[in-house]
Amino acid sequence: MTKVHNFSAGPCILAPQVIKKASEAVINFNNLNLSLLEISHRSDDFVEVMDKARNLVKKVLNVPEGYEVIYLGGGASLGFTIAALNFLKVGGKAAYINTGTWASGAIKEAKKIGAVEVIASSEDKNFSYIPKGYTIPKDIDYLHYTSNNTIFGTQFKSIPKTDSLLICDMSSDIFSKPIDVSKFDLIYAGAQKNLGPAGSTLYIVKKELLGKTGNSIPSMLDLSNHIAKDSMYNTPPVFPVYVNMLTLEWLVELGGVKEMGRINAEKASTLYNEIDRNPLFKGVVEKEDRSEMNVTFVLNNEAHKDRFDQLWKKANINGIEGHRSVGGYRASIYNALPLESVKVLVEAMKELEKTA
């Protein structure tokens, strides 16, 4: 097979060994002579997968005692509602930081559940920076933020300091580097970036905080129910959870999130250095807020567009068209994307400079 350099923004590239094992399990899982797709989720073989997938999250992120890990469906978009239903008290108030499309989505859904105060926003400059210097009210149930903004290419470099509970949508940078889980009360993340294929969403939650809102919560949106049933309250997304497990095994083999963070930093600096060096390109967000997952950039002169598009396509690069709300290019350099692919993109940028 021709090697494709897959910069897709999500669902995105997964490690080759993960893809291979996933494909094999669809034919014959655990030598049962049955497909992973056709076994009961209550079978010992799948219960072991679910347990392993949950425990690997705890191991890889060094999750402290008192936190539970579960996998649900629905994506972060359903997580917006689940976060508010499980943490926003009747008569209470939540604070949100608006850093882009997904943060705005979280705010919209929380407003259907209760009172919401947007305490900071970068909407004034098309979300091209991470807000700083805002004041966090004292009387809130929680502060919510989005750690990495897939569409605009910004990323929080530090965890907001608050005395309140802290909730974070980490869909697009979880497992990309070490994080201090103890600083958070709920982390949720659609799996289809650094964790697995589309169809499962990870929740890491401080258990003792649940059940205190006074909300009437649909059973499927109540995190307590899923915890009580070891993430098997109903039929879980079996195949996506299995691929998550494989990806976490790959990550452990590779050296865990510390080593992953080192590799990701190298990939990001390789690409940002070229954007800053090459006179034909420029980045679109504040340098200090640049994402190590989604690198957004534009041509200084649109006249070079056809030639550049020709060059990266010829290099077997896939998925670097920018999102319609930003334009230009977006190279998503998630965990499974090798440094080699970044170098191929950099070469195409250099080639444009030489021949433009």
Place this chain on the structure above:
Amino acid sequence: MTKVHNFSAGPCILAPQVIKKASEAVINFNNLNLSLLEISHRSDDFVEVMDKARNLVKKVLNVPEGYEVIYLGGGASLGFTIAALNFLKVGGKAAYINTGTWASGAIKEAKKIGAVEVIASSEDKNFSYIPKGYTIPKDIDYLHYTSNNTIFGTQFKSIPKTDSLLICDMSSDIFSKPIDVSKFDLIYAGAQKNLGPAGSTLYIVKKELLGKTGNSIPSMLDLSNHIAKDSMYNTPPVFPVYVNMLTLEWLVELGGVKEMGRINAEKASTLYNEIDRNPLFKGVVEKEDRSEMNVTFVLNNEAHKDRFDQLWKKANINGIEGHRSVGGYRASIYNALPLESVKVLVEAMKELEKTA
């Protein structure tokens, strides 16, 4: 590979050609040199899959004009809440028929949304029959029922007659035989029986009825949003939807739901005939309400249990242990289970009779 006769209650057996194509797509999808798991859900290649999967549902079930087909995550358990949020009006009332565990779940979730009247129930006899002769109130927003009861092995043989809207959870018998979709206003079905692997849920809804309840609905639970975005409101469960598409293609090749219904009736009568003939076994539900999908039966004498369990295991039969709420055995004979497998089970039952 040794042939396993897979009677699992769900996730359950899928057609061999579906499993094979699904496995191949995980390695290289559409000759893109990319895995199906790592391409954008907005790519032309996946948009085509989603369109095909939706259109095949319309074709196979002869869905009338005015109905929309979408795939969501969350299973029927989330469907319980989605049904009520989208159809139970503020100040309104819904009628439910309680025929088992899943119907009870639907009732429990609807009660969190509004007023619910359980107009008929077979709970008095451990759900071993389908209620008849009940009166449906005139002043309801909709009537809800569960067409096939996976755990107890009962099935509605006709569609309840009502002047109100009609909602049905068809998770475990959709696509098993022709149905008149025009009689329904919402059909929902967890895919992991006759349609695909765990992780996607099918909704067929009469579009003009949406948006009339006055409920504040989380965006992800509002069917209108998903319809407006062609079932791509957020990242859909890509791989499960693809396997649904493959299964529908297989069903079309096989002759559609009419031929499927003929085959399923033959499988069911083959097994029920043996249960009625063999003096060592008996069925556990009313004969007229027997499911053609989940065949529940018990030994007349528990002393034969070890010997029978030995016999079916030796025959490479998988997944016929009864659910804990019924005991005995449950042979799930979903669409993809061949008649051959039913005959192997019948042989094991005959062998027990000869040697007991």
